[in-house]
Amino acid sequence: MQRLDLIISERELERVLPLIDAAQAPGYTVMRHVTGRGPHGMVSESMEFSGFGANAHVIVFCEQPVLEALRLGLKPILEYYGGVGFVSAAEPF
Amino acid sequence: MQRLDLIISERELERVLPLIDAAQAPGYTVMRHVTGRGPHGMVSESMEFSGFGANAHVIVFCEQPVLEALRLGLKPILEYYGGVGFVSAAEPF
Amino acid sequence: MQRLDLIISERELERVLPLIDAAQAPGYTVMRHVTGRGPHGMVSESMEFSGFGANAHVIVFCEQPVLEALRLGLKPILEYYGGVGFVSAAEPF
Amino acid sequence: METSLVLQNLLSPPVLFFALGVISVLVRSDLEIPAPLPKLFSLYLLLAIGFRGGVELQHSGLGFQVLSTVLAAMLMSVLVPLYSFLVLRRQLDVFNAAAIAATYGSISAVTFITAESFLDVTRTSHDGFMVAALALMESPAIIVGLLLVKLAGAQQRPEAQGGPSIRWRSLLHEAFLNSSVLLLIGSLLIGLMVAAFSPQGLEKMEPFTGKLFYGALSFFLLDMGIVAAQRLSDLRRAGAFLIGFAVLMPLFNAAVGLGLSLLLGLPQGDALLFMVLCASASYIAVPAAMRMTVPEANPSLYISTALGVTFPFNIIVGIPLYMAMLQLVIPAG
Amino acid sequence: METSLVLQNLLSPPVLFFALGVISVLVRSDLEIPAPLPKLFSLYLLLAIGFRGGVELQHSGLGFQVLSTVLAAMLMSVLVPLYSFLVLRRQLDVFNAAAIAATYGSISAVTFITAESFLDVTRTSHDGFMVAALALMESPAIIVGLLLVKLAGAQQRPEAQGGPSIRWRSLLHEAFLNSSVLLLIGSLLIGLMVAAFSPQGLEKMEPFTGKLFYGALSFFLLDMGIVAAQRLSDLRRAGAFLIGFAVLMPLFNAAVGLGLSLLLGLPQGDALLFMVLCASASYIAVPAAMRMTVPEANPSLYISTALGVTFPFNIIVGIPLYMAMLQLVIPAG
Amino acid sequence: METSLVLQNLLSPPVLFFALGVISVLVRSDLEIPAPLPKLFSLYLLLAIGFRGGVELQHSGLGFQVLSTVLAAMLMSVLVPLYSFLVLRRQLDVFNAAAIAATYGSISAVTFITAESFLDVTRTSHDGFMVAALALMESPAIIVGLLLVKLAGAQQRPEAQGGPSIRWRSLLHEAFLNSSVLLLIGSLLIGLMVAAFSPQGLEKMEPFTGKLFYGALSFFLLDMGIVAAQRLSDLRRAGAFLIGFAVLMPLFNAAVGLGLSLLLGLPQGDALLFMVLCASASYIAVPAAMRMTVPEANPSLYISTALGVTFPFNIIVGIPLYMAMLQLVIPAG
Ligand SMILES: Nc1ncnc2c1ncn2[C@@H]1O[C@H](COP(=O)(O)O)[C@@H](O)[C@H]1O
Ligand SMILES: Nc1ncnc2c1ncn2[C@@H]1O[C@H](COP(=O)(O)O)[C@@H](O)[C@H]1O
Ligand SMILES: Nc1ncnc2c1ncn2[C@@H]1O[C@H](COP(=O)(O)O)[C@@H](O)[C@H]1O
Numbered sequence A, B, C: 001m002q003r004l005d006l007i008i009s010e011r012e013l014e015r016v017l018p019l020i021d022a023a024q025a026p027g028y029t030v031m032r033h034v035t036g037r038g039p040h041g042m043v044s045e046s047m048e049f050s051g052f053g054a055n056a057h058v059i060v061f062c063e064q065p066v067l068e069a070l071r072l073g074l075k076p077i078l079e080y081y082g083g084v085g086f087v088s089a090a091e092p093f
Numbered sequence D, E, F: 001m002e003t004s005l006v007l008q009n010l011l012s013p014p015v016l017f018f019a020l021g022v023i024s025v026l027v028r029s030d031l032e033i034p035a036p037l038p039k040l041f042s043l044y045l046l047l048a049i050g051f052r053g054g055v056e057l058q059h060s061g062l063g064f065q066v067l068s069t070v071l072a073a074m075l076m077s078v079l080v081p082l083y084s085f086l087v088l089r090r091q092l093d094v095f096n097a098a099a100i101a102a103t104y105g106s107i108s109a110v111t112f113i114t115a116e117s118f119l120d121v122t123r124t125s126h127d128g129f130m131v132a133a134l135a136l137m138e139s140p141a142i143i144v145g146l147l148l149v150k151l152a153g154a155q156q157r158p159e160a161q162g163g164p165s166i167r168w169r170s171l172l173h174e175a176f177l178n179s180s181v182l183l184l185i186g187s188l189l190i191g192l193m194v195a196a197f198s199p200q201g202l203e204k205m206e207p208f209t210g211k212l213f214y215g216a217l218s219f220f221l222l223d224m225g226i227v228a229a230q231r232l233s234d235l236r237r238a239g240a241f242l243i244g245f246a247v248l249m250p251l252f253n254a255a256v257g258l259g260l261s262l263l264l265g266l267p268q269g270d271a272l273l274f275m276v277l278c279a280s281a282s283y284i285a286v287p288a289a290m291r292m293t294v295p296e297a298n299p300s301l302y303i304s305t306a307l308g309v310t311f312p313f314n315i316i317v318g319i320p321l322y323m324a325m326l327q328l329v330i331p332a333g
């Protein structure tokens, strides 16, 4: 089984979550109000009152085929809007 | 060393944390106000003003024997109330 | 590639983040308002209105050499102020 | 007469902000009131309504009418789940039927508060002890809900099946000491004591619990509109039977409430509040308790009916409708 | 005259709390107003300013001056991005130039509110329809910003390049239904309706939307001070050209606004608000829209100029300066 | 006399809501005020108390009594940690003794505010400059706490031991520029300036900083009750010595404060505030500073004594007790 960690802007959540559903992931978990720094610069909580939003951390535990489907759907979004994804191995508890 | 990620309803936290203590885990970390979708449907932040609560993400870094003890204690709760758990390998920093 | 999970007090964030920058990590993600229990006792959200603060969960995805640099910089802080770090393997998505 | 009541209600700030919240979801705007801000308003409203109710209760005292009204309200919170269960069992399994039944036996504090504001705006007087009735209707409904599961669902739910068995202690705890009951009753007692012994304290609370109240309610209803509208998509899955139930059962309960109000000899304002208590359904304390004690039930069913249908129905149509009914049978105070 | 205006502005609570926020960042204090509390205040301010504007609009009615002023404001929100773009292109690429241009075509609600408070404190009357102008200046600027990218940046941005192509529907949606436009216009319409039909409702909203307003603005400006000061370090990277732009362009826009105010025959108070609308730059709705539709642009450039330079400039220097200019040409109301 | 004071205090909304918070923890209710809502109230209270203090200070001016009282307060914040340290060393190591000592040298703003509200309700006048004393007692206690560690704990704490050495700059920074000191002093100066130069601004702040204050304090104390009660379980580990210290030391400090008040010739209201400043212990600024500069100390010891024992003791018993003592020696103003 695989674990996918996505860190994207909160603004893109409403595009990303339907894609996760479409890839038939068994579920996902979202943490909002996340901040950080990445290749596209700093994201701080202080701009959250604006519509600009902070980051969201999305975790998906899924099998390899779903991961491939996710990659297909999400890559263009990460490339266009920024955001990163990392994969590690995991097992059901 | 092992890393356990639990995602459960905030409402069950007060049952789950004592079990983690009882399994003699060296520690745990809790993130609340987490949302997501799983086999039991959608959990959104918008119901958080109700007593219904959002999800909580609990992370436990521990050795294998503790993990076994955790599995014993937590499985019935996950099965009864819903919630998921995943295990991956980790090392102390 | 490696994944580092740090859990420290929010108060130490302003010391830790510059060290992550200094170790030339490609980025980091911060989740605040995190609670938990560790070797130094319990940290609960209820003291957050004080300057005492809750915990922060910092995630860094980086290559091994950066991890070594991070270890050098962060170990003294974790030892002096408390806080824990764990490493696991990860791949870019 | 009725049209003017409907209009007066429709054009009040709380209802209009509720509509704005609904619209923002329908047009897919990104308007949101992030957690835990809604919790701030819901805690504030419970605290203020409790406090104000306590103050008024201290002024009116604990007479026969107070006691009989409160008892009648508690009776309704036992009866409503029983007959609702019978209706719901025609289409649903024991667990879902019991959970929804409990939901309708209990109350919605925000519906009550909106009705109070409606009375204030139409300058109809009402009594503080109705808040006590509000506070005492949550617990019985929760207990009846679980008794229904215990009795009717015994064979479907072998205790040995693995799940941690529900102990009565934790159920009673959930029924009587959940945060909304505690805050409501606590604030009511505080209001009572402060009104009796600390007139200056009372006066200094007024801007917070009194003046601010209506605006805060309006703001909160903006969020309720968003939340209710987000539930609409669940309704498709719930189906026509449940949607019908969520409109007709409140009407029926309001009618029973009207009958009881006449028996109790309640004045117009109190009778409206009594009807609203009977007609409203809980989307806070009861769902939380049901999720814990009847996890077999599907939360989206009982939350969506209470919050997505019955709540808007009562806020928009119910309150002026009940008032119009009342004006036919009880003369203005 | 001018010195006293500057002092009167500098010594008002909102500006002083803004300064306190800036100072706390400069001395590296750990003062912070954690999310989502700033959102609470920003939602509240939009709701209250919209509601109050609606109430006043109901009293004044929709005459020729209202319509012509609102139209002129919308015209400015189209023109300002166009000439700003020409200036910015001398140093910046198409994407950044278009995003910053759109930012300056739009408005800052908090600057507007601070100007209103300034007028209230100096007892200068002003009209509710200016809030309508405020609400209607965001959308055109967003659309012009993206048109500039489409036209001037066509070759640099092959649609086929991989990114999900921006559809017009989603752009118009973002322009007209983003949360701040929706909340502002929604509250304005609610204020209008309540003022027309529910005088008691209006009265009961007053403590929330009226009395509390000034203090809440002051508290929010404490946070704005913190946020603006945190942006200062970005400015070094932005360079002298952008900093100069962020001070001179508002001055120029205010001058154009002054001219239009004279043409429109606006009284002193409304003219100040009109100038402030022209001079201010958006750091909420437009950045959010630009991030979505022009991700090639660097957000730290358009947010830092609007929030780190133009906003403080307008709050501290601009408002009294524009008022002093006005006093030379328009007699007090 | 004393019974009536105790009752008047016990039956005031802030104390009753504090009790409700404690009860909710004792009965294991799920009532909670989620972060960052308590922060909102604590920021608001500091801002409002500072602002109001500044306004009153502007009216009274900076005379000899102001200066001598503020100096005496600062003296107490140096002396209290010194003699507390001697007492605490009988049972505790240097680090814990120093951290707890610093805690008791500093103040609790909420205790001060509750005492002020008590005076308002009992219609006893008091002066704005006491807020200045409040603001200036935090920093010295923090510095003395660390000096004690440096001097008495030198051998136990070899600088070379690995930890990043504490630099004096960062300590002074923490002592003088921590968020609560900065917000308090900043708001005090703003209140002073606004009162002097902007009477309209002052009037418009009143609903926010004045009217709302008492209710917001009551709401906040509900949370303080929850937090304090959650600390009770830590106390068992702290043991009888520390619990005794947490009750007796405030009594002793209050007595010293009473003596100094007589020397300073303070009127009744100011003397009560002075006693409360001496008797209260910090659970915000000092713990934060101690955690940073004396990480060897166990936070649950110094937070639990200050928050779990001394704070409730002062709020419930202390304030009326000190007032009763005062009434014996200082005639009503
Ligand atoms: N190497 C990394 N480790 C952890 N988080 C990262 C890393 N790179 C980027 N992020 C997170 O991803 C967010 C979006 O990245 P980006 O928009 O590509 O700059 C950043 O704000 C960080 O929160
Ligand atoms: N495959 C998954 N990946 C990530 N999170 C999940 C997954 N499945 C479930 N979850 C999370 O676990 C929560 C509880 O799941 P459940 O109650 O079993 O539906 C969901 O609301 C999700 O937040
Ligand atoms: N074994 C563990 N697993 C998960 N989180 C931990 C663990 N140990 C410590 N933590 C987290 O790290 C924080 C700081 O730990 P400490 O200050 O060392 O007690 C704790 O409050 C926990 O949130």
Ligand code: NA
Binding pocket: D080, D103, D104, D105, D106, D107, D253, D277, D278, D279, D280, D281
């Ligand atoms: Na009911």
Ligand code: NA
Binding pocket: E080, E103, E104, E105, E106, E107, E253, E277, E278, E279, E280, E281
């Ligand atoms: Na503009």
Ligand code: NA
Binding pocket: F080, F103, F104, F105, F106, F107, F253, F277, F278, F279, F280, F281
């Ligand atoms: Na003290």
